[in-house]
Amino acid sequence: MELSDASRIIAGAILLTIVTIQFGGWFLTKIVRGDIPMTEFQKSFARAGHGHAGVLVILGLVGLLYVDQTGLNGFFLWLGRLGIPVAAILMSGGFFASSAGKDRTKPNQFIWILGLGALSLAAGVITLGLGLITA
Numbered sequence: 001m002e003l004s005d006a007s008r009i010i011a012g013a014i015l016l017t018i019v020t021i022q023f024g025g026w027f028l029t030k031i032v033r034g035d036i037p038m039t040e041f042q043k044s045f046a047r048a049g050h051g052h053a054g055v056l057v058i059l060g061l062v063g064l065l066y067v068d069q070t071g072l073n074g075f076f077l078w079l080g081r082l083g084i085p086v087a088a089i090l091m092s093g094g095f096f097a098s099s100a101g102k103d104r105t106k107p108n109q110f111i112w113i114l115g116l117g118a119l120s121l122a123a124g125v126i127t128l129g130l131g132l133i134t135a
Contacts, residue, residue: 007064007081014060014085021057024050041106042099049095056088056121063128070131080131083124090117 003011028050030036031043038046067080094114098107 001065001069003064004068007068010081010085011061011064014057014064017057017088021050021053024053039103039105042104045095045099045107049092049099052095052117053088053092056084056091060085060088063124066132067128070128070135072127072131076127076131079123080128083120083127087117087121087124090114090120093117 027036028046031038031046063084064081067077070077070080072080090113094111094117097110097113100110101108
């Protein structure tokens with residue numbers, strides 16, 4: 001199995017984002033220790049944002065191993081290649097952005113980012129899955 005140049009470069013860039021996820025883990029330890037005051041809602045969204053980032057980055061890397069084995073081309077090839085990594089950014093960003101603000105107990109207006117991430121994830125995995133089934 002060989003990666004295309006595009007998939008290889010994207011995989012390298014995704015691997016570099018893991019440093020930001022590590023920073024998020026360190027930040028979570030500060031939250032848990034009480035060094036950063038947050039409501040229970042904000043703590044739960046911080047955990048969810050961090051967890052989604054980690055899981056979706058790994059899923060995005062796995063997807064890149066498969067996308068070049070499909071018969072996808074053009075728009076659908078790029079959707080299969082980038083749908084999951086973009087979802088990692090949008091979904092984790094949606095959790096963080098929608099819980100920002102002092103003493104917040106419910107999501108703010110930026111919750112739509114989370115939904116956009118969910119659409120990106122669905123589009124990416126459906127495209128990649130169908131591409132693999134029909135290859």
